[in-house]
Amino acid sequence: MIRKGVGWILAFALLVVLFTYESPDRSSWMAWSLPLTGTVIAIDPGHGGKDGGAISSTGDVVEKEVTLAISMYLRDFLQQSGAFVIMTREEDKDLASPEADLAKRRKAEDIRNRVKLVNDSSPDLLVSIHVNSIPSPKWSGAQTFYSPTFKKSAEVSYLIQDEIKRVLGNTDRVPSKTNNVFLIREVNCPAVLVEVGFVSNTEEAKRLQSQEYQKAMANAIYQGILRQYSGEKVPMTP
Incomplete structure (x- = not known):
């Protein structure tokens, strides 16, 4: 009888353990798998x-x-995939000091401060977002630019351009190597400049104003970055 009683007690204790056991927090290991x-x-x-x-x-x-709108969407996509994101700005301001009143001086100081902010943060990659414009209204299409200092810059540039073509389907432009863009030339990390379209083109300007298009552009840039960090081999360096 004593053995039988002990058996029932052990069985009951086991059931209590099974029903009260909490599995490890799923988020704790999911974070490391992003x-x-x-x-x-x-x-x-x-x-x-x-x-x-x-x-x-x-x-x-x-x-x-x-x-700014495209950059904020891109920030959200990257953060959701586990990246730590640094923004040079998150509101309508530049990085020049209040004392820099002349436009030319202010622009130069703004760019230098952006370079300093990036270099002080030591990121793995910089993505600079801009909009193109020329006197002729006939040109359109997003295009990526990169400095040849880092091989990774060319790879990311190629993959982002490829995703822009795939996701948006409205450009046949190819990545362009340049040493003439101060920001991506002077930072101490791989860097890509994305000209997301021509505001001088009436139809493209309308698209760039659309939240849906802005989000799609951010997604294309994000997908290109994701492909590079997944270890995808670039078939050819532009």
């Missing part, structure tokens, strides 16, 4: 504050607003 965990990415929304950048012929599409 594709960009441990990656630091800087995003630079071009212009801001007194520097509006390019403006459409109708005056209602302003570069500084488009670049």
